[in-house]
Each structure stands twice: as C-alpha cells, then as structure tokens.
Amino acid sequence: MQRILLLLIVLVTLTWLPFPVRAQEQKPDTLALFVSGTDGYKSYRIPAMVTTNNGTLLAFCEGRKNNAADAGDIDILLKRSTDGGRTWSAQQVIWDDSINTCGNPCPVVDAVTGTICLLMTHNLGGDKESDIIKKLSRSTRTVWISRSTNDGVTFSAPEEITATTKKKEWGWYATGPGIGIQIKNGPNKGRLVVPCDFSYDDSTTIPKQGHPNMGSHSIYSDDHGATWKLGGTITPKMNECQVVEVADGNGTLLMNMRSYFQRNCRAHAISYDGGISWTGPVDQPVLVEPVCQASILRYAWPGKKSKSCMLFLNPASAKRINMTIRASFDEGQTWPVIRTLYTGPSAYSSMALLANGIIGCLYEAGTKNPYETIIFQKLTAKELLKQ
Numbered sequence: 001m002q003r004i005l006l007l008l009i010v011l012v013t014l015t016w017l018p019f020p021v022r023a024q025e026q027k028p029d030t031l032a033l034f035v036s037g038t039d040g041y042k043s044y045r046i047p048a049m050v051t052t053n054n055g056t057l058l059a060f061c062e063g064r065k066n067n068a069a070d071a072g073d074i075d076i077l078l079k080r081s082t083d084g085g086r087t088w089s090a091q092q093v094i095w096d097d098s099i100n101t102c103g104n105p106c107p108v109v110d111a112v113t114g115t116i117c118l119l120m121t122h123n124l125g126g127d128k129e130s131d132i133i134k135k136l137s138r139s140t141r142t143v144w145i146s147r148s149t150n151d152g153v154t155f156s157a158p159e160e161i162t163a164t165t166k167k168k169e170w171g172w173y174a175t176g177p178g179i180g181i182q183i184k185n186g187p188n189k190g191r192l193v194v195p196c197d198f199s200y201d202d203s204t205t206i207p208k209q210g211h212p213n214m215g216s217h218s219i220y221s222d223d224h225g226a227t228w229k230l231g232g233t234i235t236p237k238m239n240e241c242q243v244v245e246v247a248d249g250n251g252t253l254l255m256n257m258r259s260y261f262q263r264n265c266r267a268h269a270i271s272y273d274g275g276i277s278w279t280g281p282v283d284q285p286v287l288v289e290p291v292c293q294a295s296i297l298r299y300a301w302p303g304k305k306s307k308s309c310m311l312f313l314n315p316a317s318a319k320r321i322n323m324t325i326r327a328s329f330d331e332g333q334t335w336p337v338i339r340t341l342y343t344g345p346s347a348y349s350s351m352a353l354l355a356n357g358i359i360g361c362l363y364e365a366g367t368k369n370p371y372e373t374i375i376f377q378k379l380t381a382k383e384l385l386k387q
Contacts, residue, residue, distance in 0.1 A: 033079060033362070034061055034374040039091050043068040044077070046177045047362040047374045049350040050107045053114040057081040057352060058152045059362055060094070060105035060118070061374055068371055071128045073099045076120060080152055084354050085378055094118065094146060094155050099125040102158075108180030108192050110224050116148040117225035118155060119175040119194050133171045133199045141173040142166075143196075147225060161228050165196075165219045172199035172214075178242045178295050178350050186251025188274030192221040193231070195241040195255060202236070216241040216257045218275035231275040237261050238269075238281050240293045246270075246331050247301055247308045254332055256296045256312070257281060264288055264318050268332065286335055287326075288316045293348040299327070299359070299381070311381075313349045313361060316340075320347045320370050323363050325379070341377060345370040357381060 034044035041063040048060040058080055065073035076095040079088045095102040106119040122144055127137035143165045144158040166173055173196065180194035195218055202213045216238040218231035234241075237260035246252040253271040255278060261267070266287035269278045287294075294314030302308040310332055316324035323346035327337035341361065347370035349363035359379040366372025 029085075029378040031376055032373040033059055033088060033376040034063075034077075034091075036372050039063075040065070041075075041077075042066055043371055044374050045364065045371055046104060046348055047350045047364065048105045048107055048176060048178055049352045049360060049362040049376075050109050050116065050179055051352045051354065051360075052109055052116060052151050053111060054151050055082075055084075055355060056151050057085055057354070057360060058107060058116065059088070059374075059376065060107060062103050062105070063091075063093075069128075070103070071101055071123070072125050074101045074103050074125075076102045076105050076118075078152065078155075084358065085360055085376055088376075095120065095144075095158055097122065101125050101127075104175045104177050106176030106178060106180055106194055106196075108182065108194055108225075110192060111182055112190060113224050114149070114151070115225055116152055116155075117180070117192060117221070118146045118148070119180065119196075119219075120144045120146065120158065121173055121175055122158075122160075129172055135171055140171065143173060143175065143219075145225070145228070165228050165230050166198070167200075167230070170198045170200055173197070174240060175219075176242070177240055177293050177348060179352075181243055181245060183245055183251045183253070183274060184301075185245070185249050186274075188222075188251045190222070190224075191251075191274050192225055193243055193253065193275045194219050194228075195243045197239045197241060197258075198233075200235070213237075214239045214260060216255060216269070216278075216281075218243065218253075218255070218271070218278075220275050232271065232277040234269045234278045234281055238267060242294065242296045243275070244296045244298050244310055244332075247298075248331075254296075256284075256287075256294065256332075258289065258291060258293060259283070260291065262291075264290065266294065266314075284332075287312065287314070288318070289314055290317055290319050290321075292320055295349045295351050296332075297351040297353070299353065299357075311351060311359065313341075313351055313363065315346045315370075321345050323349065323365060325359075325361065327381075341379075342375070345372075347371065354378065 131137040215235035267281040326335040
C-alpha cells in the first residue's frame with residue numbers, strides 16, 4: 001500500500017503543462033518549437049533530440065516543403081538551446097538536397113570525444129515508400145552520416161555509408177526515428193549503437209492488411225563514429241525502434257519496437273553482444289500503441305543514491321492520441337508510473353535528459369491532427385527515484 005501511495009505522489013509531482021496554441025503564447029516549460037506553415041515549410045515531422053556533452057539541447061526534425069507525406073522535398077533541420085530549453089536558436093538547415101528526401105534524423109552523442117553523429121537517410125523525391133519497398137522506384141533508400149565537433153553549431157557535409165550498413169536486397173530503410181546510444185558498460189563499452197528498420201522480401205511470409213515484410217536492426221561504430229557496421233536484425237513484422245542499455249553491468253541492450261502484429265502493443269528484443277545479434281520479438285501488452293514510433297530513455301543508473309529508471313513515451317492508445325510518459329524501475333519489465341502529457345492528437349517523440357534531473361520531451365501534437373506542431377516540454381521527475 002505504501003508503494004502505491006508513493007507512486008501516486010510521483011504522478012502528482014510530474015509537471016503537467018497545457019498544450020500551447022501558438023508561439024506568442026508560449027511558456028518557458030512548454031512551447032511549440034516547430035509550427036506547420038512557418039519558416040518556409042508546410043509541415044514538420046520526425047523529432048529527435050539529444051543533450052551534448054556541454055549541456056546544449058539539439059532538436060532535429062524533418063522540414064517538409066510541399067506536403068506532409070514521407071516523400072518529396074524534405075530537409076533536415078535543427079534548433080539549439082544553450083539554456084535548458086528556455087530559448088532556442090533560429091532554424092538551421094542541416095541537409096537540403098534540392099527536391100529530394102533527406103530524412104529520419106537520428107543523432108547520437110559520443111561522451112568520450114563530444115562528437116555528435118547524425119545518422120540520416122535519403123531517396124529521390126519522386127520515389128515513394130511503397131515503390132521503394134516493391135523495388136519499382138528509380139533508385140532506393142540510402143544511409144548517410146553528418147558530424148559536428150563544435151557542440152552542434154555546424155555539421156559536416158553528409159557522407160554516404162550505405163555499403164556497410166544496408167543489405168543490397170533490402171528496400172526501405174530508416175534510421176531511428178529518434179536517437180542512438182553509447183554503451184556505458186561491459187565488453188562493448190564506448191560502442192555507438194543506432195536503431196534502424198528495413199523492408200525485405202520473404203516468399204514464406206504473406207504480409208497482413210497490406211503491410212510489407214519489415215524488420216528492426218542496429219548499426220554500430222567502435223571507432224567513435226568514423227566507420228559503421230551492420231548489426232543484427234529482428235523479424236518478422238517489426239519496424240521503427242529505439243534502444244536502451246540494461247543496467248546489468250554487461251552492456252545488454254533492449255530494443256523497443258513498433259509492431260505490425262496488429263495487437264496494439266510494442267515489442268521488445270534483447271542483445272547480449274552490443275547489437276550484433278538479437279533475440280526474437282516479444283509482445284509488451286502494457287505498452288499500448290496505435291502502430292507508431294515511440295521513444296525510450298534511461299533516466300538513472302542504479303547507485304548508492306539512485307535506483308534504476310527507464311522512461312517510455314508514446315501515444316498510448318489504439319489511435320494516435322494521448323501522449324503518455326511511463327517509468328520503469330526494473331529494466332522495462334513493468335511500468336508502474338504513467339502520466340498523460342497531452343490527450344489530443346499526437347504521434348512521434350523523443351526524450352533527452354537536462355540538468356538537475358529534468359526531462360525534455362519533444363513530440364508531435366495538434367488539435368485536429370498530430371502533425372500541426374512539434375512541442376518541447378520539460379518535466380520535473382526527481383521523485384521518480386524515491387520509492
């Protein structure tokens with residue numbers, strides 16, 4: 001009973017802030033960071049956010065010039081905050097390739113060197129996802145990287161790494177969406193791991209309800225992002241994914257995935273070798289989803305003054321509504337803390353840790369559809385560890 005009461009206190013202490021309607025009404029802890037129809041873009045999608053070694057927040061997204069579709073003239077954009085999200089820089093274009101699609105920003109910060117590696121994908125603007133999957137497109141989806149060594153102020157010209165990170169027989173490919181991680185413990189300490197997904201041909205499996213054969217996988221770097229290799233795959237019917245390190249001291253990884261099994265829940269897989277191989281997917285019924293991207297993040301490692309804590313953020317519903325954050329204190333086995341951030345239309349998300357235990361949430365939300373704005377919201381969550 002005492003545990004239940006303490007968890008209820010946690011729910012109350014998490015800061016709830018109302019959904020902002022426009023930039024002029026923004027409050028310091030909740031603001032519409034990217035607003036559809038402004039700054040030359042019809043819509044903004046696919047948020048990704050990291051905190052640099054210097055404490056700077058980097059918020060990436062796709063800027064879609066002409067429509068909200070996943071193909072067409074799409075650029076990768078960035079805004080920076082050096083004061084914990086209170087103020088933000090002007091919008092910066094990281095990658096613009098004319099009318100082509102530059103998408104799926106997935107950054108990872110190297111804690112050793114401070115380098116920010118930004119993994120991305122590219123395809124011709126006229127090639128739709130369905131055609132790329134069916135091998136009917138003019139070209140295919142390719143994998144790229146850009147790097148920053150000055151705290152995200154500038155990024156290098158994108159460099160293609162498709163040859164070492166994608167099998168030739170794959171069709172569609174996406175980095176993230178979201179963020180990558182650096183392994184903190186075990187034999188693969190220091191390894192950068194980026195979660196990705198792909199489409200593949202499989203004559204033994206008939207896709208249900210029009211969904212192609214999809215899988216999740218990882219790519220990794222053992223030289224601080226200089227070169228990248230293809231890790232293990234997770235099939236069948238897996239898709240967009242995010243990865244987190246388990247607090248067992250061995251560097252075990254947990255992959256949290258969008259599932260096409262039509263059971264309205266996420267799936268998990270485990271890697272014991274730093275992402276080179278993975279167990280098969282297992283349903284997570286408590287993590288309700290509408291078949292959508294989600295984000296997962298380690299909030300705290302177990303120690304003398306703290307207990308292990310993971311956070312999970314997604315639209316917890318059968319539809320893309322109800323953006324909800326959860327907390328787990330047992331490495332993702334159970335999620336006893338749950339708090340709704342926004343009840344309306346909402347979709348993709350990303351999380352980052354700020355100073356003093358503050359959680360930064362970046363998520364798509366709107367009043368009529370989820371893709372009207374990308375919201376930045378700060379949550380106070382120190383009480384999560386006081387059980």
